[in-house]
Amino acid sequence: MGVLLVLLGALAALLAPAAFAHESTPTGVQRIELDLGARELALTITAPPEGGGRMPVVVLPRGDAPPGEVVLAAVRPGGEPANAVPVPVAPVGQPHEVALTTDGPGAWEITVADGTTTARVPVTVAAPVPTPGWVWAVRIGALVGVVALVAALAPSVRRRPRLALGLGAVALVGITIAATAVATAPSSTPTPPAPTPAAAPIIAPPAGGHAGHGGAAPAPTPMTTATMTSGSVVATASTTSPPTAGAPTDLALDLTDSSTGAVVDDLAIHDDALIHLAVMGPDGSLDHVHPVRTAPGHYVVRLTPGTAGRYGVFAEMERAGDGGHQVARTAFDVPGPAPAPAAPAPGPGVREVGGMQVDVAVPEAVAGRPTTVSATFGAGGGQVTDLQRWLGMAGHLMVLGPGLGGTPDPMDPASAFGHVHDMSAPGPAGTYGPRISFEHTFARAGRYQLWVQVQRDWRIVTVPVTVDVTPAPASAP
Ligand SMILES: [Cu+2]
Numbered sequence: 520m521g522v523l524l525v526l527l528g529a530l531a532a533l534l535a536p537a538a539f540a541h542e543s544t545p546t547g548v549q550r551i552e553l554d555l556g557a558r559e560l561a562l563t564i565t566a567p568p569e570g571g572g573r574m575p576v577v578v579l580p581r582g583d584a585p586p587g588e589v590v591l592a593a594v595r596p597g598g599e600p601a602n603a604v605p606v607p608v609a610p611v612g613q614p615h616e617v618a619l620t621t622d623g624p625g626a627w628e629i630t631v632a633d634g635t636t637t638a639r640v641p642v643t644v645a646a647p648v649p650t651p652g653w654v655w656a657v658r659i660g661a662l663v664g665v666v667a668l669v670a671a672l673a674p675s676v677r678r679r680p681r682l683a684l685g686l687g688a689v690a691l692v693g694i695t696i697a698a699t700a701v702a703t704a705p706s707s708t709p710t711p712p713a714p715t716p717a718a719a720p721i722i723a724p725p726a727g728g729h730a731g732h733g734g735a736a737p738a739p740t741p742m743t744t745a746t747m748t749s750g751s752v753v754a755t756a757s758t759t760s761p762p763t764a765g766a767p768t769d770l771a772l773d774l775t776d777s778s779t780g781a782v783v784d785d786l787a788i789h790d791d792a793l794i795h796l797a798v799m800g801p802d803g804s805l806d807h808v809h810p811v812r813t814a815p816g817h818y819v820v821r822l823t824p825g826t827a828g829r830y831g832v833f834a835e836m837e838r839a840g841d842g843g844h845q846v847a848r849t850a851f852d853v854p855g856p857a858p859a860p861a862a863p864a865p866g867p868g869v870r871e872v873g874g875m876q877v878d879v880a881v882p883e884a885v886a887g888r889p890t891t892v893s894a895t896f897g898a899g900g901g902q903v904t905d906l907q908r909w910l911g912m913a914g915h916l917m918v919l920g921p922g923l924g925g926t927p928d929p930m931d932p933a934s935a936f937g938h939v940h941d942m943s944a945p946g947p948a949g950t951y952g953p954r955i956s957f958e959h960t961f962a963r964a965g966r967y968q969l970w971v972q973v974q975r976d977w978r979i980v981t982v983p984v985t986v987d988v989t990p991a992p993a994s995a996p
Pocket of ligand 1: 792794795796807808809910
């Protein structure tokens with residue numbers, strides 16, 4: 520009987536991990552920033568299990584969000600929210616969790632409505648993975664082998680040698696089949712057959728373009744990975760009425776493909792947003808915002824332009840199909856008398872921003888050479904060490920290079936746009952500071968406009984800096 524136990528133990532050890540490794544629940548978590556109306560919301564979405572189920576969503580209000588509530592629901596693409604759940608969005612910095620429910624695999628949207636605008640965040644619920652044939656071979660072979668082995672070793676059978684021998688042979692065949700199946704399995708952690716759903720919610724492919732929007736819940740989109748070659752994204756900006764300086768206005772962005780003209784609706788979340796939008800005004804201002812998707816390829820964000828004039832818009836995106844990062848440029852006008860040209864922002868040195876003393880250092884800014892841009896934050900005579908993670912990192916540096924006139928001009932395509940990250944690790948408390956730094960190579964000589972951005976007390980602090988980049992010295996002959 521001891522031999523039997525050893526055999527069974529060995530068999531279990533051999534089969535268990537290989538046969539059941541794939542039957543785990545996805546635990547993907549995705550964060551996304553939504554600038555919905557007057558509110559800045561950070562959503563943390565936990566992927567439901569394969570085939571659908573409970574989908575917890577945490578809503579964290581940031582910025583100067585007015586009190587009140589937003590309403591969340593999980594719907595099929597374009598569907599009207601049912602069983603919507605109200606979520607308080609006050610006070611700022613206080614997260615609230617709700618549990619939404621998806622009842623099947625495929626394309627879904629999380630709707631977030633503030634009474635005026637309904638954001639639709641695409642998520643994909645993974646389909647249950649079918650059990651591969653080799654796993655069934657292992658299970659059946661092992662079952663037959665073990666049953667035959669136990670029977671062959673039973674005392675009543677051992678008294679009949681021919682029957683015991685026959686059962687022993689059956690056991691040998693069963694275990695051989697199981698062992699062969701394990702040995703020839705594709706890998707120790709089998710991957711589901713293509714198309715491969717990711718564990719984390721991923722962005723759904725277009726649900727029939729604009730046709731999928733506005734109707735009752737359409738049929739679920741088959742889960743496919745977009746593999747077609749696509750052109751770059753064209754962003755077209757518009758406002759429903761002429762914007763006024765000093766008044767909030769909703770800026771709409773429509774995304775189309777430069778090579779096909781089709782609606783682009785395959786954006787993937789990168790750095791916690793579908794679109795990172797930099798809006799640069801004629802007064803040297805920067806708004807770094809995250810428009811909400813309200814329909815396939817259609818995004819909306821509320822802005823309050825400070826002055827009349829022409830605004831440059833830079834939309835950073837990644838498409839799910841090719842994964843490439845790209846920036847689409849567009850513009851909009853705020854009617855009215857053009858203001859006098861704004862004075863450039865201060866250069867490196869100490870300045871007061873957001874209740875802090877910020878010391879910006881940019882030693883030796885030479886074209887074509889790696890340069891370190893750093894900002895050291897202080898307040899009340901001490902160091903600031905409670906800067907908060909924003910968009911997955913310690914700090915952001917937005918860059919606008921010189922145009923043909925030698926100074927930064929958001930309307931000049933020669934004025935290059937850059938977005939640099941501080942990826943350093945947080946301190947013991949999970950926060951950052953006092954020093955934030957960026958490595959960047961300025962491509963050419965001329966005047967650059969920089970904006971250092973960090974988060975403190977759930978608000979974004981933007982530090983404008985002017986940097987004059989000198990030409991690289993001529994190399995020695
Ligand atoms: Cu952003």
